[in-house]
Amino acid sequence: MATMRNARPSGLGSKLPVLVKALAGAVAGATMALSAAVHAAPSTAEVNTTNLAVTDDKVTVGILHSVTGTMAISETGSVQAEKLAIEQINAMGGVLGRQIEYIQEDGASDWPTFAEKSRKLLVNDKVAAVFGCWTSASRKAVLPVFEQYNGMLYYPTFYEGLEQSPNVIYTGQEATQQILAGIDWVVKTKGAKSFYLLGSDYIWPRTSNKIARKHIEKLGLKVVGEDYYPLGHTQFNSIINKFKLKKPDVIFASVVGGSNVAFYKQLKAAGIDMTKEKPLVLTISVTEDEILGIGGENIEGAYASMKYFQSLTNDNNKAFVKAFKERWGDDIVIGDVTQAAYLGPWLWKAAVEKAGSFDIDKVREASPGIELTSAPEGYVKIHPNHHLWSKTRIGNAKTDGQYEIVYETPELIEPDPFPEGYQ
């Protein structure tokens, strides 16, 4: 059995970071400090009553993402973000006076492997928290394990909702946080009347589209079509013809993975110029990460509804982007999920410090109400339902692969994983 300690950063297909860069990143991170107060390290017996992997100067956490397999594409950014956050926290003195060490496990894009590895992290390694999972399927697979062994998972991906576990903190948005404000915006500012809903065929797009449909119909508008293609599908000419026939004002797209690339390339090739907004494309699945594969010129003009874009101009984000690039290379982009993954270690740190203990139960009790003023996306707060209050933002895709932010909700949106009237 071997583990990866943070002393040895893993490659993950990115350039090997130089130690100096890491330090610089850590210093940059320090400027976004939560509270500069240096805790005098309390005794281990005091902060760890449940036999977690906490010593007088160290605390061990787990990182559980796919490094191999089809999901490695998506999860790489999250791993990088989590490592960066941990390094920054360590540079600031750690958590309760203890340096964070991490054990990284590979879920290999395989759900039982996720379950197996999470069991290993909790039972064998006794980690104090786990940052990980990306797909809903992997989360569903590990959930019983976390509930059985009472672990704490920080889950970064925007997802379909319909879940609220005492053992998970959801740092991404549940579906309503991403969708409702986006549709409201497109109706109000663009005068959209009819929608075509398109998604890859699995639970997140279907649930998202269900919520979107209910909302659209509540507004008295029309859904002219709803379609799903198998994961990995690469031929979209038929659906494009359907768009041409039904002439929706908005194409609401939640296509994922390799299909995304095919969809936008074929959309453009079919003469649908998204910058003309006839129809307007509103996506909830394309972050800056995905644009790398699609190519900025192929998706120019599309709108995305997310909570975070790399182009956010607040000071927190400027520092974050700088640190991230210094740590992982200049040509890297940061998407919504990567930012959400970055929040995980910080939220955990805040909760541990508030609780004054690493014990899972105490951290759970302390979590609701935890605020983070230093988050790259701005201010976030943990809701008692373990999701984050966050804003919804609309970005307009540019050829350089970045989004120009055209709208942001004035208030934080309350997370509502079981939305009444949308089920």
Next chain:
Amino acid sequence: MSASNTDFVLAVEGLTVSFDGFKAVNDLSFYVDKNEIRVIVGPNGAGKTTVLDLICGRTKATEGSIRFRNRELTKMKEHQIVRAGVGRKFQTPSIYGDLTVFENLEISFPRGRSVFGALAFKRDEEVMTRVSEIADMIFLSELLGTRADLLSHGQKQWLEIGMLLIQDPELLMLDEPVAGMSVSERRQTAELLRRITKDRSVIVIEHDMQFVAEIADKVTVLHQGKILAEGSAEEVKKNPKVIEVYLGH
């Protein structure tokens, strides 16, 4: 074509098969009597092997009928034809090299032919006796425990004949049984054939006219999928058309 019942063991009538328009066998009719040894000769490509393939169901006829003891074979599956009493030896010895001689014969023993029959099959006295009987007949009783791979070419031919004999077929079809055999093996084979053809009808494809004359009751000469001549070995040899086909060009 109306098929009427006959006393013949095998009645082939109007048999035609075409492969993409090429008629390998063309409106062929012939009849084999009980206990008759029929030899089919003919130049390469005359359709000899195809005729055997048609009879045993390996190839489906385009037209015509094949009746074995007044049962139509053209509609039957291969294993049904075998179970009806038709045995077929292939041109190249087809035996199971990974199995022993004993197992080769045992598998051919006509019992436990269904899936569950095969699962329940027991190697009892009857099987043992029958196998050693046949092994004696085909000169292999010393080699029962040998893997069939290791037999000589001639022994393999015998083994395949033995595998047919153990099923006691009423009609036995042999495709060039002595091809590639040494002189002494050939002699033994001729003797073997004479012994085994006592109570059954046999169709043999053979080139060697001397061998043919030795065993044949009646000879059928095929040429381009049609019968060129039929009769005793002597008659056929003298037939000018046959001479032309064999010696002409």
Next chain:
Amino acid sequence: MSYTGLRSLLPKNDLLSFGVLALLLVVILPLSLDIFRLNLIGKYLTYAFVALGLVLCWGYGGILSLGQGVFFGLGGYAMAMFLKLEASSPENTAIQSTPGIPDFMDWNQLTELPWFWEPFHSLGFTIIAIVLVPSVFAYIIGVAMFKRRVGGVYFAIITQAVAAILTILIIGQQGYTGGVNGITDLRTLNGWDIRTDGAKYFFYFLCVFLLFVCLLIAQFVRKSKLGRLLVAMREMEDRVRFSGYDVSNFKIFVFCLGSAFAAIGGAMFTLQVGFMSPTFVGIVPSIEMVIFCAVGGRLSIIGAVYGTLVVNWAKTSFSESFPELWLFAMGALFIAVVMAFPNGLAGLYKKYGEPLLLRVIDKVKAGRGGLGGDLNSKGVVHERQ
């Protein structure tokens, strides 16, 4: 079964390998591993069922199915459906708009249990369904293919397509199947919590027991005339056909048997891992299972178990230490097994291990003036691995 009957089913060398495997699985591993690792072994063993079936289908029958995941999945889903229904009692699901149905159905606006879920309230039905549904499905595929003499490559590709179809269907019909997430959060079996360590031990031993039952069935088939027929068919299919056998029936039989094994493995997987998902139905896991079988030795039923254990153990430890290298190693393993060791571990063992072991045992026996005498008379199968 009489002594001689037993001896003919398990001749000395086979008895030895069965014994060693039993020792390993029943005594050594449980004593030397903690429950976490043992549970992992239990999970690997569920794949061994599939690999065992593949030995019969592919090694003996010459039928390479690239869709065994379908049957593994069907067995696993049948088990999962039962467990999910139990976990979805009206009390547990009170917050749903329709209590008493599985949570994913509720999210998909189903308001009552679909008809084909109803019978899975009964454990008895479930157990029968685990074996029967995949077998019947395999029978249908088998009849359609083998009666028309589809074989070899064509069969492999068609089974692949079947796996693709079923995956898309399961993912697409999420209201009925749980979709891409699969059926998760399984808790109890007839009220007994399956997540405790005690349950894990129990399921491990149950899994080992069932594996041995399947191994013995496979051994029986292999030693019967049917086993020899399969070998014969692989070599000279026409000869078997012209010896009066309906060759397709034998292929259908081993295919069904292999599928039933796979399904039992799937059900044990669900019990030990606690969920079932469409990822096991797809093409990739199906092909991986072929490699377990190939590494073990495609003609060795015991080898299938070792092959599965070795590859999975390697996978786990490799991916813990060098996740990036795992695919290289796996790929190289495929190629090496095909190119250099077509008979896998069993071939290596036959060549080097067994002669040594037998000699040692014989020496020991001779020292004690032992009873052992080889019952092999003339004509008894000479095993070739």
Next chain:
Amino acid sequence: MFADYSTSELMSIFAMQGFAGLILFSVFVLMALGLAIIFGQMGVINMAHGEFMILGAYITYLTSNIFADHMPQLFGSYFFIAMALAFVAAGALGMLVEWALIRHLYHRPLDTLLATWGLSLILQQLYRTIFGAREVGVTLPDWLMGSIQLTDVIEVPINGIFVMSLAIGISVTVAALMYRSRWGIQVRSVVQNRPMAGAVGINTAKVDRLTFGLGCGIAGVAGSAFTMIGSTGPTSGQLYIVDTFLVVVFGGAQSLLGTIASAFTISQAQSSMEFFLSGSMSKVLTLLFVVFILMLRPQGLFSLKVRR
């Protein structure tokens, strides 16, 4: 569902849907041709076919980067050079693979399946190590994007036309090679009777290597062309493999005409169903349809009845 539309609108839509079917057809032909040569002519099952395609795609990606950096004025025409390079690279790799692996396995077709699957895993990881786990975006010359407006409603995507012409071009070339060239005669004679072909002085080993190389090379070109419509990532190749095999098998492995006919049948079935049903269901129905037909006619659509 059509009540709200005028006849001319409907006609246009159907015309475009027909065109979508033709594009799908061309995509299938491109995917399947290389495999049809390898599988049909040599009996080798190349599970790494998708990875050879992706190699072509990566070569295109590299070429586009080089042109963008060093010869931006020639960027418009880089695609042709990229395709040629993709052909050479994939073909060379194919010949290497044939030499190292395949030639030892000609008598064991099912084993080629396993060995090439292993190869595909290695290639995937290799791509991941070299190019990263993320998909790469291939920048296309402007003239390849966009569409031609025929009428108000009918728009024809240029890359669709490009894929179609490429499919036709490659099919014709392959057919000419197979049936008109000396090499084609050699390939066919090796397929039909290997020992005899060897005996009359054909270097069978060389023919095998070239055939395999050609098949892989065509896969590379197809992969290069697919950067216009699909994704380029380490595992993208796997998306194509089932479809490709079905097209080849459905066509009746031995004949190129069969492959083309089967690509046509499957693509038309899929694209017309896609218009009326959801994408997932039409995929399932298409696959079922193909499996069902294969059950009725296991030898595929086009195959010769041969005398045994």
